[in-house]
Amino acid sequence: MMQQPQEIMKGTTTIGIVFSDGVVLATEKRATMGYMIASKKAKKIYQITDTIGMTTAGGVGDAQQLARLMSVESNLYQIRRRTKISVGASATLLSNYLNQNRYFPYYVQLLVGGVDDTGPSVYSVDAMGGATREDDFVATGSGSPMAFGVLEDRFKAGLSEADAIELAVRSLKSAMRRDAGSGEGFQLAVITRKKFEVLDDKTLDKIAKTLHA
Helix, strand or coil, X not given: CCCCCCCCCCCCCEEEEECCCEEEEEEECCEEECCEEEECCCCCEEEEECCEEEEEEECHHHHHHHHHHHHHHXXXXXXXXXXXCCHHHHHHHHHXXXXXXXXXXXXXXXXXXXXXXXXXXXXXXXXXXXEEEECCEEEXXXXXXXXHHHHHHHCCCCCCHHHHHHHHHHHHHHHHHHCCCCCCCEEEEEEECCXXXXXXXXXXXXXXXXXCC
């Protein structure tokens, strides 16, 4: 009789925060295979367009394939319609693709965030293709309960860019303290109408060291 495979444990923490002029997407860098840390430099934030990004949680191969797909489809959308794809349309495109493959699902939980003509927004997209717009903030992954605790306590409407960055780092730091699947530093992207900026490690580490709680 064939033995049942052992449970595969995965972990990560991803965060999306809407601030006054844009969106902050943030993750940590740890990738795990069961109890083993498979990578300490895993990429979990992908640029889809000049003003839209995506965070990934789940299977690395599935996430990378979807990031490539979204980048290509977004470019084709702009060529065909002569206008940039909106954040909502990007999330819908992704959710439709996932739903079409629900019987052979991609093992992912994704965030799509950015800025378009309607302003900044962030969407949570699950493996079955469910897409939900989050008005203020969202967290996914095994470290999300700890991150949500900080986000719920400290988020305020109309945050500045600097405050949103600090809140994202603070939330990740809290998750990394208690979640074994999250760690190895921070990744963070700031998206506004004028930029898609990925902050460097030195800047993020400096911010983290100023946070005591």
